[in-house]
Amino acid sequence: MPSPYPSESHRKFALHVRQTLHSQLLPLAEAAEARGHLCENAWQTLAEHGLLGLPQRGEGFLQSAVFLEELGALGYAGIRASVAVHAYMASAYLELFGSDEQRERYLPGIHQGRIITALAISEEHAGSDLSQMQCRAESSADGFIVEGGKRYIANGSRAALIVTLVRSGEGQHALGNSSMLLIDGDSPGLLRTARPMLGWSSADVCDLDFSQVAVPACNVLGKSGKALLYLMQGLDFERLVAGLLALGGANHSLRLLDGFVRQHQVQGSPLGDKQSVRHRLADLIGEQQILRHYAYQVAWQHSKGQLDTRSACILKLRATELALSAAQACAQLHGARGYQLNCEVARVYRDAMAGTIAAGASELMRDLIFDSTPAS
Ligand SMILES: Cc1cc2nc3c(=O)[nH]c(=O)nc-3n(C[C@H](O)[C@H](O)[C@H](O)COP(=O)(O)OP(=O)(O)OC[C@H]3O[C@@H](n4cnc5c(N)ncnc54)[C@H](O)[C@@H]3O)c2cc1C
Incomplete structure (x- = not known):
């Protein structure tokens, strides 16, 4: 079955x-x-x-x-x-x-890992609210000329192909007439500036600035002006992917934490002997187990072509928040040894903080969950 x-x-x-x-x-x-x-x-x-x-x-x-x-x-x-x-x-x-x-x-x-890709959607004033997007593509004899900037783009310095969301028409709402362009990384006029973050150090996060970047018509993805339709599918898929990754992140923190409380001694016995510690772990493990079932349920829905915004947002929200709670508990219970700059526990905590922002902030996920829930 x-x-x-x-x-x-x-x-x-x-x-x-x-x-x-x-x-x-x-x-x-x-x-x-x-x-x-x-x-x-x-x-x-x-x-x-x-x-x-x-x-x-x-x-x-x-x-x-x-x-x-x-x-x-x-x-x-x-x-x-x-x-x-x-x-x-x-x-x-x-x-x-x-x-x-x-x-x-x-x-x-x-x-084959020869062409590294990036996804350039966010801007300085268009992260949660993409209707404020300013990066613009003007029609030219052979396609588009792009002007503007994208912020916080992973794989930004290395990407040979940048899938880029642009405003490609007039109107108040930028997404109403937006397009997705495949911008080659060696395009003249593309400037990449490293944007070092608190965590995600190997994600190569950069700002990308486009100054009169020519994009040929053959690099318009799908139909020009129809990016909103593509985003609706693409963003739900992104949330599903982010949720599955964060579930793995939570698993990792819980493994670290479990190993530590079983061996670290406080007052002559393992930390895990304390009821408050056991209960904190039990709560996190319980949530992780439930979430794992939910994550595979949503993945299965997607495999049947039935991924919906509500399920994708619930997974992204709950998995990234669980990963953050687990990383926080892990840091707290490691004491000072978990607060050292270059230790694993501190890195995991710094990393988990970005999970509730990137690919859609938790507050936006909550808004979308509420808005996509039918009135009872
Ligand atoms: C490490 C990292 C990697 C990233 N990689 C990429 C990438 O590869 N490509 C890309 O395009 N973007 C990327 N981003 C950008 C990411 O998608 C945005 O950070 C995210 O969409 C939030 O936008 P913002 O940061 O502009 O925050 P804003 O939209 O300015 O919001 C600021 C804060 O306000 C709160 N908020 C937002 N909306 C609401 C609301 N409706 N109600 C209440 N509070 C709210 C949230 O706490 C939010 O964090 C990355 C971000 C990070 C941190």
């Missing part, structure tokens, strides 16, 4: 993914954090193991769900963001709305 929950083969796949990530990617992680981005070797390794071109739709998406949870559980949100923006969030627009020619031009390189 078809089931929303991972099957035995998914569990085997999860083990394979975990072993691959731990043996191949983890050894490169600290250098990536220091450098600010993943090295070429890391992208190639992921591609060689078939982890960059996993299905984004259909039944195969459950494999992706397993991969995303494991990627999140690696403990480096910068790496998980970099990989997921590339393999899911940005490339989904190409997979879904790209022409055959565009897909043939870019997808093989994306799956």
Whole structure:
């Protein structure tokens, strides 16, 4: 009987993914954090193991769900963001709305880790409220000329392909006549400026500024002026992906915390002997277990072509907030040793803080959940 929950083969796949990530990617992680981005070797390794071109739709998406949870559980949100923006969030627009020619031009390189992608939507005054978007594309003889800036873009300094949302017509509401453009990373007039963040150090977050950047007509994604339609699908998918990654992040914090309270001694016995500590962990574990079922239920819905805004937002909201609560408990119970600048616990806490902002702030998720709930 078809089931929303991972099957035995998914569990085997999860083990394979975990072993691959731990043996191949983890050894490169600290250098990536220091450098600010993943090295070429890391992208190639992921591609060689078939982890960059996993299905984004259909039944195969459950494999992706397993991969995303494991990627999140690696403990480096910068790496998980970099990989997921590339393999899911940005490339989904190409997979879904790209022409055959565009897909043939870019997808093989994306799956091989040769063409790194970014998704440029947010601006200084258009993060939660995209109707304030200012980045503009004017029609030219052969396509568009883009002028404006995008902010906080993961994979920003390295992306060879930037899926970019622009205002492409007149009107008060920028999204009413907006387009998605495939902007090549070597386009003249594109300036990339590193934007170091508190966490997500290996996510390569940058500002992108476009000064008279020419984009040929063959690089317009789907139909010009119709980006709102594409965003409605793309953003729900992004929330699903962010939720699965954050679930993995919560798993990682809970593992760290569990290991620590069982061995760290306070007043002559393990910290985990204290009732308040056990209860705090039990609450987090309970929520994680419930959320995991919900996450795979939503992934399954998506695999059937039935992902809806409400479910995607509930998952994104609850998973990122659980990841933050777990990281906070982990930091608190580690005492001063968890507050040292370069320790794992502090990194996990810094990383978790961005989860409730990126891909849509928690408050926006709550608004969307309420608005998409039918009146009873
Ligand atoms: C690490 C990181 C990586 C990112 N990567 C990308 C990327 O690759 N591509 C991209 O396009 N963008 C990216 N972003 C940007 C991200 O999508 C935006 O930060 C997010 O949409 C929120 O927008 P904002 O930061 O402009 O906050 P604003 O919209 O200015 O909101 C500020 C705060 O106000 C509160 N708020 C917002 N809406 C409401 C509301 N309706 N009711 C009550 N309170 C509210 C929230 O607490 C919010 O954090 C990234 C952000 C971060 C932190």
